[in-house]
Amino acid sequence: MQTYKDIELFNIYNKKYKLYDIFGDDLDNYYEFHLFEKGELICKMDEPVYYFYLLVDGKAKVFTMSEDGRILLHEFYKSISDFGDIEILNNTNYGSNVEAIKQSLFIAFPVNYISSICMNRKKFLQYLCVNLSRKFMSSSKKSSYNILYPLKNRLAAFILEHITVEGQRLITLTSSYKEIAESLGTSYRHLYRCLNELKLLGLIEIEGKQIRIVDEVNLRKLSKEL
Structure with missing residues (x-):
């Protein structure tokens, strides 16, 4: 993983995805870019959550793995997708693994910034509600198809x-x-x-x-x- 700051690149993504409208206008002080190569884990199941991640370029998969090595895939994600929302809301460790399946770029925000500042912002909470409902509907639909x-x-x-x-x-x-x-x-x-x-x-x-x-x-x- 590579970490860096690039204000010009950040402004491009900020304009594209209207990040200030979601998080607030103090993002410049908190963001980092995290670049993951194919096969790298962004989030590891049962480990503490240090960042709220936004996938802005690339592709990642969310999965869990059994003790005998079998993989249960939950979903593939492309930009723009977030990771760590459920865990931050419930103050828990990661519930799944997230792996880059091609070179992928994320904007990372420290958990303290999300939990102490963004959680008090109406637009950020609305953003979480909409995205969590979409994830739930997609997961429910896929589970139903796989069973039926x-x-x-x-x-x-x-x-x-x-x-x-x-x-x-x-x-x-x-x-x-x-x-x-x-x-x-x-x-x-x-x-x-x-x-x-x-x-x-x-x-x-x-x-x-x-x-x-x-x-x-x-x-x-x-x-x-x-």
């Missing part, structure tokens, strides 16, 4: 989510197959078997990280409109 539907149905829905224009047939995956497996709550091997099953059914063709949709009608039927 087989992987084949969830995978079909996942592929269809990548269609950005009507009639699109070729989609390019932006995540690795390992990340997709974690996102869908399964193993890489099970994901690979389901992809091959969809291929044998004549619904898709696979070329590396590109998937060609051959039969969108039946793929949508399989997705059960998740």
